[in-house]
Amino acid sequence: MRIDRHAKWLAALLAVGACSMAVAADPAPLPAQPVTPFATVGDTVISAADFQRALTVAVRKKYYHAKPPEEELAKFRREVGADVVNRVLLLAEARRRGILPDRDKINATVAGYDAQYKGSANWAANRDKMLANVVPQLERDSLLDRLERLVKSVPAPSEAVARSYYTDHKELFVEPEQVKLSVILLKVDPSSPQSAWNGAHAEAKALHKRLQGGADFAELARLHSGDRSAARGGDMDYTHRGMLPEAMHGVIDKLQPRQLAEPVQLLEGFAIVRLEDRRPAQQRAYEQVRERAVELWQRAEGESRWKALIAGLRQGTAIRIDESHYGPLRSASEKPRAG
Numbered sequence: 001m002r003i004d005r006h007a008k009w010l011a012a013l014l015a016v017g018a019c020s021m022a023v024a025a026d027p028a029p030l031p032a033q034p035v036t037p038f039a040t041v042g043d044t045v046i047s048a049a050d051f052q053r054a055l056t057v058a059v060r061k062k063y064y065h066a067k068p069p070e071e072e073l074a075k076f077r078r079e080v081g082a083d084v085v086n087r088v089l090l091l092a093e094a095r096r097r098g099i100l101p102d103r104d105k106i107n108a109t110v111a112g113y114d115a116q117y118k119g120s121a122n123w124a125a126n127r128d129k130m131l132a133n134v135v136p137q138l139e140r141d142s143l144l145d146r147l148e149r150l151v152k153s154v155p156a157p158s159e160a161v162a163r164s165y166y167t168d169h170k171e172l173f174v175e176p177e178q179v180k181l182s183v184i185l186l187k188v189d190p191s192s193p194q195s196a197w198n199g200a201h202a203e204a205k206a207l208h209k210r211l212q213g214g215a216d217f218a219e220l221a222r223l224h225s226g227d228r229s230a231a232r233g234g235d236m237d238y239t240h241r242g243m244l245p246e247a248m249h250g251v252i253d254k255l256q257p258r259q260l261a262e263p264v265q266l267l268e269g270f271a272i273v274r275l276e277d278r279r280p281a282q283q284r285a286y287e288q289v290r291e292r293a294v295e296l297w298q299r300a301e302g303e304s305r306w307k308a309l310i311a312g313l314r315q316g317t318a319i320r321i322d323e324s325h326y327g328p329l330r331s332a333s334e335k336p337r338a339g
Contacts, residue, residue, distance in 0.1 A: 089313040101142035152302030187226030204263035204270040
């Protein structure tokens with residue numbers, strides 16, 4: 001969770017004005033409302049309102065403005081609930097370790113707000129009240145960020161461990177297949193009318209027929225191609241499969257070296273492709289990828305330690321969750337009953 005995520009919330013407050021903060025001075029106190037708990041984590045009570053706020057933010061982040069699929073919602077609520085509980089546990093652990101918030105970063109964030117909203121009358125009038133809510137959240141996020149970095153900061157493994165990781169994960173160290181292609185691209189603006197696409201398709205078929213009849217590919221590419229390889233006679237050199245447009249994958253897989261493909265429609269027009277050469281995937285030796293193996297091991301080990309910390313904290317803490325806030329789990333095949 002990053003510190004700058006509060007900017008949108010702050011902007012929303014300013015957009016609606018400070019009316020919620022500017023109620024009549026010294027209003028009659030309202031009777032205290034009982035807190036509906038979502039969960040208790042040790043001695044900490046997480047209210048249902050806190051859980052609902054976290055759920056709203058998480059839904060907006062994952063689904064944007066779309067409505068979450070009903071069959072996913074109960075599972076997603078449980079994931080958010082686990083995150084809310086973990087946050088309480090991790091904050092307590094950060095404080096137990098004596099970790100302090102990054103004051104320089106928090107001050108820089110507040111200075112950014114001051115610069116962004118310096119022309120806002122609402123900001124000028126209510127800055128201190130707004131920051132009284134925002135800064136503690138920034139501090140908590142900073143504690144969690146520093147704890148996570150600390151736990152995941154793993155020293156380099158021994159040579160034996162790095163070699164063992166390479167041996168157990170050889171699939172991560174494969175040089176993917178490479179293909180050497182020549183291409184003629186007849187470009188069409190995506191917003192062009194269908195007649196333009198039809199014309200480009202007809203031209204592509206005509207060029208394809210000429211190539212089948214023995215015409216020089218490089219010459220036609222220089223004359224007709226809109227691809228930047230045109231100056232090289234359409235030569236695209238060697239490229240990894242994943243770097244090609246998705247529509248070309250199936251076409252190229254069927255070609256033998258020096259074989260010409262039928263025109264294929266892409267987002268930017270019609271392409272005529274010839275496969276010049278194919279280099280099969282190759283397993284890279286440990287000596288070639290040692291640094292990468294060390295990096296991946298450190299990343300995996302850091303993630304493992306982070307998960308182990310959370311599991312240990314949950315196991316060592318009394319946690320009670322009111323699962324009525326989750327709703328029943330339902331498989332994708334189940335549909336809600338009518339009425």
